[in-house]
Amino acid sequence: MxxxxxxxxxxxxxxxxxxxxxxxxxxxxxxxxxxxxxxxxxxxxxxxxxxxxxxxxxxxxxxxxxxxxxxxxxxxxxxxxxxxxxxxxxxxxxxxxxxxxxxxxxxxxxxxxxxxxxxxxxxxxxxxxxxxxxxxxxxxxxxxxxxxxxxxxxxxxxxxxxxxxxxxxxxxxxxxxxxxxxxxxFDRTAAATTTDVVRLHLASHGPSSRHDIAWWAGVPLRVVDEALDGLDVIGEDGPDGRTYLDLPGSPPPRDLPGARLLPEFDALMCGYDPPARERFADPAHLTRLWSGANGLVMPPLLVDGRITGYWRANGSARRRPLEVTWFARTRRPRRDELDEPVAALEAVLGITVSSVTITRELV
Incomplete structure (x- = not known):
């Protein structure tokens, strides 16, 4: 299938x-x-x-x-x-x-x-x-x-x-x-090869198409193809007609219930060729998050393993309000689901979130 x-x-x-x-x-x-x-x-x-x-x-x-x-x-x-x-x-x-x-x-x-x-x-x-x-x-x-x-x-x-x-x-x-x-x-730890490049991408982001690997690494498809010749991989057909490659013994899939506050340029977007980012988000939502005019990305909101909005905690003060925006026709994050992400944000940036607002946006 x-x-x-x-x-x-x-x-x-x-x-x-x-x-x-x-x-x-x-x-x-x-x-x-x-x-x-x-x-x-x-x-x-x-x-x-x-x-x-x-x-x-x-x-x-x-x-x-x-x-x-x-x-x-x-x-x-x-x-x-x-x-x-x-x-x-x-x-x-x-x-x-x-x-x-x-x-x-x-x-x-x-x-x-x-x-x-x-x-x-x-x-x-x-x-x-x-x-x-x-x-x-x-x-x-x-x-x-x-x-x-x-x-x-x-x-x-x-x-x-x-x-x-x-x-x-x-x-x-x-x-x-x-x-x-x-x-x-930078003192390199060891000499690396193109096979190492492909292996790293698959280990971090797989299963991936050869187009995903080439986009992420910024190399031509022929380089990926040559590296794949020396690598043991498993291939399956994907939803877009491309073959998706993976390393043997990779971890089984997992669900990710609840809400997470992701950073700008998160790997769930930047690890893949743009058309293949549909695994995590609706194309219209990705267009809203990623501005083609200036190349900036709004920090994504992840709900149940899908990118369904964005968030802001603007300013440089130690106390900041948090604004969470979810896209219409996706699941609204519950306020209690944001408790752990807010605590994680406070701990890693050393700030205090003074308030949390949740707003719907039509896309």
Missing amino acids: GLSWDDLAGHALARQFPAATLDVPDAVAAIGPMQTQTARSAFLGLAARFPGTTHAQVTEAYDDGVIVRGSTIRGTVHTASPGHYSVLAEATRIGQHPRWARVLGVTDEQLVDLFSSVEAYAREWRTPEELRLHLVDWLAEHSPATRDAAEEGPGRYLAFGHGGLVRRPASGDRWEGQGKPVYRT
């Missing part, structure tokens, strides 16, 4: 919401890399999956280097275990480096030398401006005709966006803030 969207969702929920209680490093390793260009997303993602996670625990894991954050696949920012970050670095090399070579107008060999130079320079923490100036100086010496590309446009991000650096807040311990970062070279 094949897999339905509900089947696919159940299998993915078993990976993204483990039943076990895990500390922060083990939790991040278990669920896989989290997209965190919004810095608080790592905090919120862990709180939604492991209620009781505290701000101090996440901060300590970052400070100790047992979880790391930096610009990797698709040019986005991810938080991951060091082992998984090495895999992301390989996916970034395949998916992003050809683009950077085109942007700068350099050869592949020159790009390798440039990145090696950047990583040697960033053996200590560097600001984005220091990295940009290093990039400009290197190009002035080795490829003068391309120097202008590093001064303007996307080229100015190359020095810290190639997957070889990690970042931390420049101002101190507020890892959940959007303040200025500094960057340092």
